[in-house]
Amino acid sequence: MEAFLASLVSVAFHGTALGMILYVISVGLSVTMGLMGFANLAHGVFAMAGGYILTTAISRFGVPFPLALALAFTLVAAGSVVLERLLYSRLYAASDLEQVLFTIGLIFVAVAVARFIYGTLQQPVVLPDYLKGQFALLGRDFPAYRVFIIVFSAVTVGLLWFGVERTRWGAMVRAAVDNRAMAQSVGINTKRLFTLTFALGSGLAGLGGGLGAEIIAIQPTYPFENLVYFLVVVSVGGLGSLRGPFVAALLIGIADTACKYWLPQYGAFPIYAATIAILLWRPAGLFGKHA
Amino acid sequence: MRHEGGYSADARVRWPEFLPWIVALAGLFLLPEYLSLGARILVYILYALSLDLIVGYAGIITLGHSAYFGVGAYAAGILAAKAGITDPLAQLAAAGAAGALLGIGTGAIILRTRALTLLMLTLAITSVCLEIANKATDLTGGADGLSGVVVAPVLGLFRFDIFGETAYLYCLVILLVGWWLVRKMIYSPFGASLTGVRENSLRMHAIGAPVYWRLVLVYTCSAAIAGVAGGLITQTNQFVGLNVLSFESAGELLVMLILGGVGRIYGAFVGPVVYLIAQDLFAKQFPEYWGFGIGVMLVLVVMFARGGILGILDALLARLRRKS
Numbered sequence: 001m002e003a004f005l006a007s008l009v010s011v012a013f014h015g016t017a018l019g020m021i022l023y024v025i026s027v028g029l030s031v032t033m034g035l036m037g038f039a040n041l042a043h044g045v046f047a048m049a050g051g052y053i054l055t056t057a058i059s060r061f062g063v064p065f066p067l068a069l070a071l072a073f074t075l076v077a078a079g080s081v082v083l084e085r086l087l088y089s090r091l092y093a094a095s096d097l098e099q100v101l102f103t104i105g106l107i108f109v110a111v112a113v114a115r116f117i118y119g120t121l122q123q124p125v126v127l128p129d130y131l132k133g134q135f136a137l138l139g140r141d142f143p144a145y146r147v148f149i150i151v152f153s154a155v156t157v158g159l160l161w162f163g164v165e166r167t168r169w170g171a172m173v174r175a176a177v178d179n180r181a182m183a184q185s186v187g188i189n190t191k192r193l194f195t196l197t198f199a200l201g202s203g204l205a206g207l208g209g210g211l212g213a214e215i216i217a218i219q220p221t222y223p224f225e226n227l228v229y230f231l232v233v234v235s236v237g238g239l240g241s242l243r244g245p246f247v248a249a250l251l252i253g254i255a256d257t258a259c260k261y262w263l264p265q266y267g268a269f270p271i272y273a274a275t276i277a278i279l280l281w282r283p284a285g286l287f288g289k290h291a
Numbered sequence: 292m293r294h295e296g297g298y299s300a301d302a303r304v305r306w307p308e309f310l311p312w313i314v315a316l317a318g319l320f321l322l323p324e325y326l327s328l329g330a331r332i333l334v335y336i337l338y339a340l341s342l343d344l345i346v347g348y349a350g351i352i353t354l355g356h357s358a359y360f361g362v363g364a365y366a367a368g369i370l371a372a373k374a375g376i377t378d379p380l381a382q383l384a385a386a387g388a389a390g391a392l393l394g395i396g397t398g399a400i401i402l403r404t405r406a407l408t409l410l411m412l413t414l415a416i417t418s419v420c421l422e423i424a425n426k427a428t429d430l431t432g433g434a435d436g437l438s439g440v441v442v443a444p445v446l447g448l449f450r451f452d453i454f455g456e457t458a459y460l461y462c463l464v465i466l467l468v469g470w471w472l473v474r475k476m477i478y479s480p481f482g483a484s485l486t487g488v489r490e491n492s493l494r495m496h497a498i499g500a501p502v503y504w505r506l507v508l509v510y511t512c513s514a515a516i517a518g519v520a521g522g523l524i525t526q527t528n529q530f531v532g533l534n535v536l537s538f539e540s541a542g543e544l545l546v547m548l549i550l551g552g553v554g555r556i557y558g559a560f561v562g563p564v565v566y567l568i569a570q571d572l573f574a575k576q577f578p579e580y581w582g583f584g585i586g587v588m589l590v591l592v593v594m595f596a597r598g599g600i601l602g603i604l605d606a607l608l609a610r611l612r613r614k615s
């Protein structure tokens with residue numbers, strides 16, 4: 001019984017850490033899709049870029065960990081603004097097929113570039129000493145870094161929610177998600193709003209990729225391999241919503257960890273089966289508004 | 292050269308449509324050492340045709356078409372290696388039936404949804420199939436692949452020789468049948484209704500067309516053709532690997548179709564020829580640049596040449612005509 005309880009706590013803990021990472025990475029995708037209806041399959045590229053920036057900054061240039069995290073966020077956000085202005089913005093009116101193809105093209109390019117610079121090997125994460133070791137809580141030991149991931153993500157998510165629910169900028173974003181044409185006609189500059197939101201979402205993806213580099217391995221095929229996970233989070237959670245993907249990310253993180261722990265012989269099968277079932281039951285996702 | 296299909300369109304076969312078959316037969320005599328690549332190209336043309344039917348004509352965007360190709364490949368392979376049924380046409384029939392069965396089962400489910408959810412579900416279904424093929428090692432050989440595929444002579448007369456002549460001609464004949472079916476379908480009233488669904492599904496509902504069932508039907512046909520293509524790849528390789536089911540394989544196919552030109556039958560012919568020959572020449576030597584090139588090409592096609600190679604040709608021809 002005690003052993004079972006221990007494994008239960010362990011699965012819940014590691015699953016929550018994975019879910020938090022998935023949420024920080026995917027929330028930007030949800031907003032991009034909800035706000036502009038843009039099917040950005042290349043969202044994982046930003047997460048991968050964040051991961052590479054973090055690992056390179058630490059291992060090659062000796063940058064302290066917190067600064068490396070901040071770098072991952074700002075560099076990815078800045079890069080995404082360039083991409084958005086140069087390329088994405090030309091395709092807002094294009095069909096779904098064109099957006100899908102364009103973003104797949106971006107993934108191919110990013111995978112090739114990452115492979116060219118870093119090779120195919122997984123990037124090791126060098127953690128600072130204060131994040132190594134164990135953290136004791138209620139008579140159990142938890143890996144300190146995972147605790148840090150959960151706490152840090154929770155604070156980030158809290159700030160994000162506050163920003164969207166309580167600030168003027170957030171009100172504008174919500175207005176534009178609900179009805180873009182109307183928001184535009186009452187004087188909201190939706191173009192600039194979207195560039196900013198896109199940058200924030202991509203920056204968060206970069207942050208998540210860097211933060212989770214130890215859980216979701218940073219390697220060139222990252223954007224392809226994890227695409228399904230990000231899409232599952234967004235489509236199960238519901239497009240354009242903030243809370244939906246949060247619940248979905250936690251569910252998937254915990255379910256995935258539980259399956260790997262108790263049912264390794266089935267692989268990722270239960271996750272996909274559950275996703276299909278949920279989407280059949282609610283095609284717009286658990287918290288989606290549009291049918 | 293655009294084959295928009297439709298009820299009132301002229302469905303006669305025009306002279307440029309003989310070109311691919313002439314080229315294919317010429318290849319048999321002129322380039323005998325490339326016949327195995329040729330057979331692969333023919334299979335991929337059939338596979339791309341099946342995708343064109345749903346992406347180009349019905350407007351269903353999928354990233355999971357490899358599920359049907361892979362199921363067909365495994366159906367033929369398992370029949371040949373485990374059940375001892377070696378007749379190639381029986382294997383193909385089984386491959387097509389397997390594709391169609393999975394197509395109607397999954398299509399009936401996923402076509403209730405739209406846009407991103409649909410895309411997501413196609414990915415999920417392919418992942419489930421891949422996971423099953425990976426774990427059911429008794430049947431599929433798992434990650435090691437399924438070897439020992441035995442294929443008897445076609446109709447008891449033509450043996451699969453080491454030069455690949457039989458395989459090449461066999462694939463060509465099957466492709467001809469597939470092409471004829473797809474062309475027939477596009478020029479039928481059914482094909483016209485598919486274009487209607489793609490262009491304005493709301494209006495199709497309004498005029499009383501059974502949109503959902505039309506989509507399920509075309510999806511099933513497409514899956515059956517993809518299954519046959521999968522069966523062909525098993526017979527020509529005499530091996531089935533997990534990669535037939537992978538997301539990369541579906542992505543690659545989509546790239547070929549876009550390169551050739553989507554929604555115009557012959558785009559599915561041009562794309563695989565160009566892509567697979569280029570891959571044969573460059574991909575092994577320069578794997579990094581290959582992926583980079585594909586990505587850049589996709590972005591460029593979407594930005595500047597939405598009709599693919601045939602679209603560019605059309606534009607050039609139109610310009611020439613205006614000048615003369």
